[in-house]
Amino acid sequence: MSKLTAPQLAPIQIPRPADSPGRRFLRSFLKHRLAVIGLLTLIVLGLLAACAPFLTSYTYDGQDFDIIGQPQAPSRTYPMGTDELGRDAFTRVLYGARISLMVGVLSALISTGLGVLIGALSGFYRGSVDTTLMRFTDVMLSIPLLPLVILLSGMMRPSVALLICIIGGLGWMGTARLVRGLFLSLREREYIEASRALGGSNNRIMFRHILPNAIGPIVVSTTLAVGSGIMLESALSFLGMGVQPPTPTWGNLLNNASQWLSGAPWLAIFPGLMILITVLAVNFLGDGLRDALDPRS
Structure with a gap:
């Protein structure tokens, strides 16, 4: 007599939740170790700059009158040494980070905003609008940026706000050409034609449908513009055309250290390292x- 066997049931498979774009982005970003290190480095630098008054007992223009005249080497009292005026180099590097990072971030936001606006109008409307805006962009690209910024800084007193506006207002051309190319490509997609057929206005199509699909390259361009802004501010301050002492920036700290390179190289090493680390990050x-x-990917 044969034995009856119970029918084998297939295991119940619970469907996995759909992988969202945010999770894919985070997983891909975390695989890039240097990018994660760069992000953590920038967070640490931002926290150090924001908490500068709590991390040092000195002010950026405070002087130790007992050691005026000759820079002092790094010690327990002054971890990064002092300059010839008896000011703590560590404190000045921290406060300099505030200005340099602020100039880099805000100028990048201004240049990105202008570039997105001009590139979007040029790529979407094409025709005479495109021709006019792109020829103006070509003219701006043909002018060397650093000499132009130096000229404008020399004509006006270079405050922090003015320096941000100058750097941001003269750095939008690359973003404009990038956004124009993206808009020329995306405006021909099927969902844009569908939105236009449903009566969508030009502004709605541009900023509601096309711009979100171009946000990836724009974010990358903005990130790289921060490094360019920091480098340009440092170059201007090093040449004496940027933020004026006693307000410290990494650039004018390098300018001040240039006359002490042989006797007190630490005055140039520490702000130079901060610029290098920040731009690499x-x-x-x-x-x-x-x-x-x-x-x-």
Whole structure:
């Protein structure tokens, strides 16, 4: 007599939740170790700059009159040494980070905003609008940026706000050409034609449908513009055309240290390292964002 066997039931498979774009982006970004290191570095630098009054007992223009005349080497009292006026170099580097990072971030936001607006109008409307805006962009690109910024800074007293506006107002051309190319490509997609057929206005199509699909390259461009802004501010301050002493920036700290390179090299080493670390971190972050936002990756 044969034995009856119970029918075997197939195991119940619970469907996995759909992988959201945010999770894909985060997973791809975390795989880029240098980008993660760059992001953490920028966070640490931002916290150090924001908490500068709590991390040092000195003010950026406070002087130790007992040691005026000759820079002092790094010690327990002054971890990064002092300058010839008896000011703590560590305190000045921290406060300099505030200005340099603020100039880099805000100028990048201004240049990105202008570039997105001009590129979007040019790529969407095409025709005479495109021709006019792109020829103006070509003219701006043909002018060397650093000499132009130096000229404008020399004509006006270079305050922090003015320096941000000058750097941001003269750095939008690359973003404009990038956004124009994206808009020329995206405006021909089927969903744009559908939105236009449903009566969508030009502004709605541009900023509601096209711009969100172009946000990836724009974010990467903005990130890289931060590094360019920091470098340009440092170059201007080093040449004496940027923020004027006693307000410290990494650039004018280098300018002040140039006359002490042989006797007190630490005055140039520490602000120079801060510029190097910050720009590298920004570039690593930009590379990671570019890979994570690339739909082909």
